[in-house]
Amino acid sequence: MIKYAYYPGCSLESTNKAYDISFRAIMYHLGIAMKDIDDWNCCGATAYISLSENMAFTVSARNLAIAEKSGATDVIAPCAACYLTLRKAHEYMMEYPEIYAQVNSALNKIGLSYEGTIKVKSPLEVIIDDVGLDKVRIAVTNPLKGLKVACYYGCQLVRPRHVFDDPEEPVKFEELMKTIGADPVYFPFRVRCCGSSTILTYEQQALRMSKNVLLSAKREGADIIATACPLCQINLDAYQRRIEKEFKIKLNMPVVFFSQLVGLALNYKYKEMALDKSIVSPKKVLEPYLHSQEEVKEGK
Amino acid sequence: MSREDEKNSINMLEEGIYISPKFEKDLLPEFELSREFFEEIYSMPGGEKVKECIQCGTCSGSCPSSYLMDHSPRQIFAMIRAGMRKEVLESNTMWYCTSCYYCYVRCPAGIKITDVMYALKRFALKDKDMKVPDNRPVRFMECFSAMVKRYGRNCEAIFTILYYLSTNPFRMLKHAVMGIKLFIRGRMPLIPKKIKGADDVKKLMEYVEEMER
Ligand code: SF4
Ligand code: SF4
Numbered sequence: 018m019i020k021y022a023y024y025p026g027c028s029l030e031s032t033n034k035a036y037d038i039s040f041r042a043i044m045y046h047l048g049i050a051m052k053d054i055d056d057w058n059c060c061g062a063t064a065y066i067s068l069s070e071n072m073a074f075t076v077s078a079r080n081l082a083i084a085e086k087s088g089a090t091d092v093i094a095p096c097a098a099c100y101l102t103l104r105k106a107h108e109y110m111m112e113y114p115e116i117y118a119q120v121n122s123a124l125n126k127i128g129l130s131y132e133g134t135i136k137v138k139s140p141l142e143v144i145i146d147d148v149g150l151d152k153v154r155i156a157v158t159n160p161l162k163g164l165k166v167a168c169y170y171g172c173q174l175v176r177p178r179h180v181f182d183d184p185e186e187p188v189k190f191e192e193l194m195k196t197i198g199a200d201p202v203y204f205p206f207r208v209r210c211c212g213s214s215t216i217l218t219y220e221q222q223a224l225r226m227s228k229n230v231l232l233s234a235k236r237e238g239a240d241i242i243a244t245a246c247p248l249c250q251i252n253l254d255a256y257q258r259r260i261e262k263e264f265k266i267k268l269n270m271p272v273v274f275f276s277q278l279v280g281l282a283l284n285y286k287y288k289e290m291a292l293d294k295s296i297v298s299p300k301k302v303l304e305p306y307l308h309s310q311e312e313v314k315e316g317k
Numbered sequence: 318m319s320r321e322d323e324k325n326s327i328n329m330l331e332e333g334i335y336i337s338p339k340f341e342k343d344l345l346p347e348f349e350l351s352r353e354f355f356e357e358i359y360s361m362p363g364g365e366k367v368k369e370c371i372q373c374g375t376c377s378g379s380c381p382s383s384y385l386m387d388h389s390p391r392q393i394f395a396m397i398r399a400g401m402r403k404e405v406l407e408s409n410t411m412w413y414c415t416s417c418y419y420c421y422v423r424c425p426a427g428i429k430i431t432d433v434m435y436a437l438k439r440f441a442l443k444d445k446d447m448k449v450p451d452n453r454p455v456r457f458m459e460c461f462s463a464m465v466k467r468y469g470r471n472c473e474a475i476f477t478i479l480y481y482l483s484t485n486p487f488r489m490l491k492h493a494v495m496g497i498k499l500f501i502r503g504r505m506p507l508i509p510k511k512i513k514g515a516d517d518v519k520k521l522m523e524y525v526e527e528m529e530r
Pocket of ligand 1: 369370371372373374375376377390391394424425426427428430
């Protein structure tokens with residue numbers, strides 16, 4: 018029986034395929050088996066809960082129910098918004114019997130039910146707490162020595178509950194970056210909000226929030242920002258040119274997923290980690306680590 | 318003030334809802350409605366905590382959007398307790414909330430502030446007499462649920478196009494270059510995938526809608 022059920026989420030299917038590709042690769046490399054949740058549906062993110070709480074929990078619970086039925090005990094949700102939404106659905110069902118009953122009565126209509134045995138986890142949690150940093154350290158063959166990485170947690174990975182790490186002063190992401198040889202830099206905005214989906218509704222506000230994050234990382238001398246949330250990646254990467262124009266600043270700060278950097282350290286190629294999908298190209302700052310790959314190849 | 322009203326207001330005081338005498342006169346006609354409003358908020362999961370707000374302002378100080386809000390989160394809690402239903406539900410406060418949960422983890426009274434913001438959105442949408450200050454977030458949610466009802470998943474490209482068409486099509490032009498850049502990198506698949514259980518998802522959503530009507 019495979020312990021981990023994988024919930025990619027809508028964004029990893031389209032705008033952030035890079036996260037999906039790189040995360041699957043490193044899990045495979047580290048020898049952790051996971052199985053996609055069969056025919057999963059959108060978790061509803063922050064949209065449903067603003068319409069109806071029950072709707073939000075029910076739609077999320079369909080995924081948990083399918084995972085539970087397949088015999089999995091943990092669900093891995095790479096997108097921070099999915100992670101929070103699924104976990105919240107689970108927690109509220111466990112905490113409030115009315116919600117539990119309501120959600121299950123809806124699920125019964127389509128022949129499902131959710132008992133509540135699933136643990137929802139983020140990829141960082143799985144790699145750091147379940148797999149363990151020692152195992153990662155042994156697997157690293159291309160350490161990213163001297164790469165100054167700003168670890169951007171964002172909001173929904175560490176809040177609202179103290180599950181994976183401290184909600185305001187988390188440390189585990191940095192530990193992982195140290196393990197793969199990189200040099201994490203502390204920057205004040207690392208747990209601040211990038212503006213998330215308000216980029217579509219209140220663009221100015223979201224751009225300003227993203228600018229703060231980017232600028233803060235730049236000021237602390239980071240070469241690259243690593244994130245674990247697809248929404249953050251889009252806001253900081255795809256909108257970066259707009260931000261530069263809007264606020265008349267020069268940033269040129271590549272933003273990639275932590276899994277892409279880990280993959281690189283495990284000696285996967287630049288393209289294999291889909292690093293070419295970033296809008297602000299990380300090629301220049303990652304150049305030194307690509308060279309050593311070439312040497313390895315030639316040396317063979 | 319009639320005896321009945323007096324008794325009512327004493328009851329409310331006992332429940333921890335403070336109504337200043339100055340407002341009391343204007344509020345009396347709305348008394349019943351406001352009462353429902355508190356009850357709705359109190360009865361949501363964790364909502365009873367709202368009574369325990371000590372007006373410390375930690376939430377407003379932590380909120381990245383409070384400078385744009387009509388009333389900061391702290392003010393909203395005071396207004397909820399003062400029964401200012403219309404002012405609360407017609408404000409832009411909850412619509413500017415980005416769900417960052419900063420206030421939530423810091424509130425010394427343990428109020429699930431972000432959840433209250435969601436609840437306020439729901440109440441504002443449900444009450445047709447309330448004017449929502451801006452229709453963009455509403456369109457956002459409508460387009461989102463339309464996508465999921467149809468396909469079971471959200472195709473971001475189509476969703477974004479739908480959303481801009483329903484709000485401000487010209488804004489889409491501004492993003493054309495970015496869209497193309499994403500597209501070239503294979504990050505903008507334009508064909509939504511329909512899941513096998515799309516009908517099941519639709520059934521679930523309609524069932525819940527029916528139950529809540
Ligand atoms: S942080 Fe909590 S207790 Fe303080 S003002 Fe805000 S809601 Fe009230
Ligand atoms: S969750 Fe909403 S109200 Fe609370 S700090 Fe964040 S944006 Fe402000």
